[in-house]
Amino acid sequence: MNRDRITIGVVFAALFLVPVLFFDPATTYLSRRFIRVLTFAIFAMALNIIFGETDQLILFMGGLAALGAYSTALTADYLGISPWFTLLFGALVAGVVGAGTCYVAARRQFTVIVLAIVTFAFQMIISEVLVGLRDITRGSTGFPFSGLELPALENLTGFGSYAIQFYVLVLVFGAVLGLYEWLKASRYGLAFSFIRQDEFSARATGVDVVKLKVFAGFISTFIIGFVGPFYAQNTGIIIPSLFSFNTVDVLVLIVLVLGGLRSRFGPLIGAAVIIYLDNLLGEFGQWRTVAFGLLLTVLFIYFRDGIVPSAKALAEDRRIPGRIGALLRGEKSE
């Protein structure tokens, strides 16, 4: 428990220091990359709740983020108010769509693959509609979006707008992490693992599987819808291609599997590695797709439990922490 607290403290201290050390007002490129890491880490944490905990694989994360971003931006525009006020509405739209889908899936007893295909089809529909409903969504050219800034806080603290954006996302990250930890420790977590291990006997012993799956689905999709506008804000534009299956879902899946399902900081580590790789490969054009394809294939064949948990298990297998401890104490290792 104590070690856990120290790890959490170190991670958040490091996150707090990132803007101070790396954000340069003269160039926004690096700042935007760091914000992207946090965005994808939160997306992956949301997928961790719905897929990792309740085995519901959704493949419309891009679509949900789009629902959040478009609802937030368009209602704010229509009402003539700041998107800060419509942020929750956007998240709610995504949450309701997600919960509705999970409800139908749980009631009709969808297997993992059926839910994956249904949500994938929804992703395609959302992409098509965003391009097709030109009068409302402004089609494939999209529109600029920059309403989620906090100028008062920028003046007060002296930080730039990207640093404030980063801190806002650190807060969201912290909140999602707290929620996840609470869920896992509560009776919900127990029920989730019961459902995951044997749904049939969970039903038989009176666990309300439909309610729990809808609950997990709502939380996850609400989070994705909530972060969607921040994701768009970081690019400065809301455009359908930003939310496509290949740009969001594939990356989030790689991030989650790399970091490890049901792991606490796995999503953050996975997102950092993937965005760094993305950055590195950016100048090689389509070789980036090749590399991610290869990574996805290799990860799923050989490291389905995640690189981080695999490395941890390997280290524990070889008793590396014990040996390091022994070395530090000046004892001879076995």
Next chain:
Amino acid sequence: MLSGGLELLIDGLARGMILSLLGLGITLVFGLGEILNLLLGVFAVVAVITSSILLRTVPELAIAGLGGIALVALFALLLDKTVISLVYREKGEDRVLLGIFVTLGLSLLFEGLLFVFYAESYFLDTDVPSVTLWAVNITGSSLAVILTSVVLFGLIYYFFNNTFLGVASRTVIQDETGAVLCGISPRRMQSIVFVLSAAIAGAGGVLYALDAEVTPASSFELTTFAIMVSIVGGVDSIRGTVAAGIVLGIIITVAGALFGSYLATVTLFAAAIGVLIYKPEQIS
């Protein structure tokens, strides 16, 4: 007006037959081995590109097309013996999930490679002339697609009903344990059907390229269309997939002409969602 409607219907039929072929590519592999092959569109696009390259040296489109399809079959065999066999090692839901992710990863890998080396768009020009029957104008490409598809459906029907391999693979679809007891090796059948499905998808791709430009990006679109058709058709039913492809092709073409192409695509996905909600147990 009437002739315009009939022309639309015939174009829809041609499009539907291509969708049926692509859908069959998904249905056969999923029915037999529970792998949802997201690589299918890549097979179609590779067939188009190789056919187009072969056309520079051979005079006939039919020969170039066959060459392209043969190459895709070889490519599929290579994949089946290597990566795909790792997926077949798993059982039940693990195999289904691993199948999705591995073929998704491979499709990104090959799509990326196609973009790097063959980024331009490919179009195969057929020399079949347009025909006018009772004031209804049938384009050469539609005619070529319909005639070739009919022949292909006949061959596929013959294969699954009159050859030992075809009947054996249907046995595996119906009852894997029973098939093993009859001395049939499911893994061998899975290999044969994987290669066959790639060849069918290749044929679908070549026919698709007679009427539309194909780029590496088309592979994703063709895969998604194929999955939706296969689902509407019942996933493990060969006849169902053929019928679903034709009906959806006609609906998409007519809806596209009446309401615009984006609503037509939405119809396709909505149909698949509707079928899955109505009968989720078809994929288990």
